Amino acid sequence: MKYKSINCFLFGFFLMQFVWAQDTVITGTITDEIGTPLPGVNIIETGTSNGVVSDFDGNYSIMVATGASLNFSYISYVTQLVKIDGNVVVNIQMQPDLETLDEVVVVGYSSEKKENIVSAVVTVKGGDLVETGVTNISQIIQDRLPGVITELGSGQPGADDVNIVIRGASSFKGGANSPLVLIDGIETASGFSQIDPGEIASFSVLKDAASTAVYGVRGANGVILITTKRGRIGSPKISVDVGTTVKTVSSTPNQLGSYDVLQLGNEAIRNTGRYDLYNNQSYINEFRYGDRDFIRYPEVDWYDVLIKDVGWESNARINISGGTESVQYFSSFSANKVGDILNNAGFNGYYNPEFSFNRYNFRTNLDFKITNSTKIAVNIGGRSELKRSPESEFSGDGTSRSDFSFYRLSYSVFFPGYLSGRICSGKSR
Template sequence: MAYTINNKTIVVTRPLGSATNRFKDVKGTVRDSTGVIPGVSVSVKGTRIGTTTDQNGKYILDVTETNSVLVFSMVGFETQEVAINNRETIDVTMVSSDKGLDEVVVVAFGKQKKTDMVGSVTSIKPSDLKVPSSNLTTALAGRAAGVIAYQRSGEPGADNAEFFIRGVTSFGYKRDPLILIDGVEVTTTDMARLQADDIASFSIMKDATATSLYGSRAANGVILISTKEGLVGKAAIEVRVENSVSAPTSEVEIADPITYMRLNNEAILTRDPLGILPYSDEKIDNTIAGTNSLMYPTTDWKKELFNPYTVNQRANLNVRGGGGVATYFIAGSFNQDNGVLKVDKRNNFNSNIDLKSYTLRSNVNVNLTKSTEVIVRMSGSFDDYSGPVSSGADIYRRVMRTNPVRFPAYYPIDDEHAHVKHIMFGNYGSESEGYLLNPYSELVKGYKDYSRSAMSAQFEAKQNLGFLTEGLNINALANITRNTFFDVRREYAPFWYMPTSYDRRANTFRTVMANENTGTEYLNYIPGARTVNSRFYLQSSLNYTRTLQEKHSLSGL
């Protein structure tokens, strides 16, 4: 600002140069090669000032700085940035953007450009699947519109997600989608063991048009996965190692032991005012006072059996490269998923869940001639599992249903039982009436091992028949898959103990064995299932794809 003094009056004026530092309005018209464009976003870069073009492609925008930059953007067009440079009228011609339109998507028995597709196909970037999830099926949740993925369990080895791609079908009917890896049908477990680092493309086919070539088997949608192949050039090595922490996402809140007894009594009286109460006032009072934690137990079964979290490890290594004749992709991975179950150190074995998974993959492409290509794919996945005799889900259900005030998880070894070499599990009942279930004994009484393997060998040949007519190709594929499964259990029969001869004054009691005739101190060997099966698959196809005058596409299968 400037000022002058005229007699006794001060006159304040704006410097002449400042008039160029402010523009009231900037206006113009936005068009493309065919005419004006309505709905184009026009904004001042780095600010919240913006507007859109009207039906005639015109815009008016208030701008405060002459050196500002206008940003013009719209879906389907290249974003443009234009400096104002003291201009009041700025006309812009937008340039169409073909980005994404020429993207190739894997479809049934081939590939297509997005612009040539009429069916509903969703592609997921393999990089989006590289998340710290337990396996590939759980990583898919929330990655594609219209795909519902959910888990029934978080237990390692039983945590595969289930999918709805085309909604819920008839009740009782198979709802799983058709899953194809490199053109061959696989199970959800096979998909779960596939590493995101090994995936080249991931497509989900939803509607009837996209899945028609697969017939009724594709009624619930199709998941198409292609694995990586080699590249011409020096060997490129990629390594990914990660540690992750797993914990329950939510837990059921359980009433404390005192509330449990009082509500149980209240429930009895509600049904029968003259009913016999299961818990006396003496038991409730002694439990509150903590008179004797073994005679008046308050067992928190969840804390007795479960850890709050666990740590898992994953590692993946792959190498790809090749020359003009042959290219290769070789990958290997190791995953270790641990459970949250506690281990009793008095046993000489580990009853917590420990799942080790190994995968190997080799894809080799060989150009026999300029028109003939051969692809040899070999893969294998191997699972080694060790865990409790009962599943983690069964143990959790028993924890939810077991009485917290009837007996402790186990009794400590006293002088009377110094010779005992087994765990003195708590229980209540008799041999004639039966005993209650002790979840802790179900957890630590033994372990179960199983080994699962799936090995696959695939041979594919592609022949270009361009010497007959341009765009004609013939493909042949042969695949053999061998699956094996073996499991075994080792467990002992728990010894139950119950308190007797309680002396209230001395606050002492004796523990007696309740099932001397049925308990064992040795591990029984119980062989399980042994399954071996092989599946052979053959496929041949004749494809014709031709582009006429750079605009019209013709294809047939």
């Protein structure tokens, strides 16, 4: 009996200690900024995992340690930290997070606050596009927008637009997967990649059926909405940007020398039985000597001869914006020059084989307030392009194309090189 009484005393002591550590029950009601009860608000005791959620009427009850602090959090509302200080009833009025709720997103033929959007829409601000230093819009959005798949098929200046597919391909025909592109609500047939990034206020992509429903079947592959900048009431603001970009070839394929190419060529001929194309072994052996005639037995690394280490791109833009109560204006002019990595220094001016691309963009947006209920918006924009490339041809429909490709350059064995008054042999530099 003696031991039983001791055990009961110890149990009662520990129970009393536990109740003493959790001796405060906090209750209250949580409402929004206009007094409407908020269900689902998270109430957590700071520094612990002790927490509850407000009920349908915004009421809550939680047992906490004396002097504890409570953290109240709810989506799209500012998180509040409240110290108890002996209070047993704590009513909280949550305040909306205006920085996120007031962000305007263009959806369809209208714009909505971010708080009202329930469809799949992703947006990039114009300032983020300019910061990259890249002048091709389709390249800027690579890896920036979830659900948007991009593929760059060429690095040729002026022909380096990215193929865009939103949430996967819907057809085996490549052109049938292109999204609908609208600039300030007007469909564009010439693409959007060559718009100057400094003209763009926001770039939005509508990805699901709910967001593209207003466009019908035209929005089946997704919709890209581009909103250009407009003037605001205030004194004139002038912005000038100048930038330079350095481009390099990420990797080039390694090629065999002339001797190895001819040896493997003979092996392929033996395998196919086309002995009429067989090269004499004595001819092949001449390519092994360093003092041979490089006109008759050439050895040219055409990648090293024709490709420079770096290519340069430069751009400059000037923007002017401002306005009064009756008229607001935004005007922009930009110039962009894309250089080439093709080395044309040794052609002595007789022939210029370089690829180059010059582009000039201009835009003026005007907003007139005629009356309190009548406003007129005038958008004027365009660009001038000059694209240069060697080996260009004109097809029957009047379009031009270039068959030049660094990866289709001939093997060094087929053609000798004579550049800047000297015969090319091996590495040129």
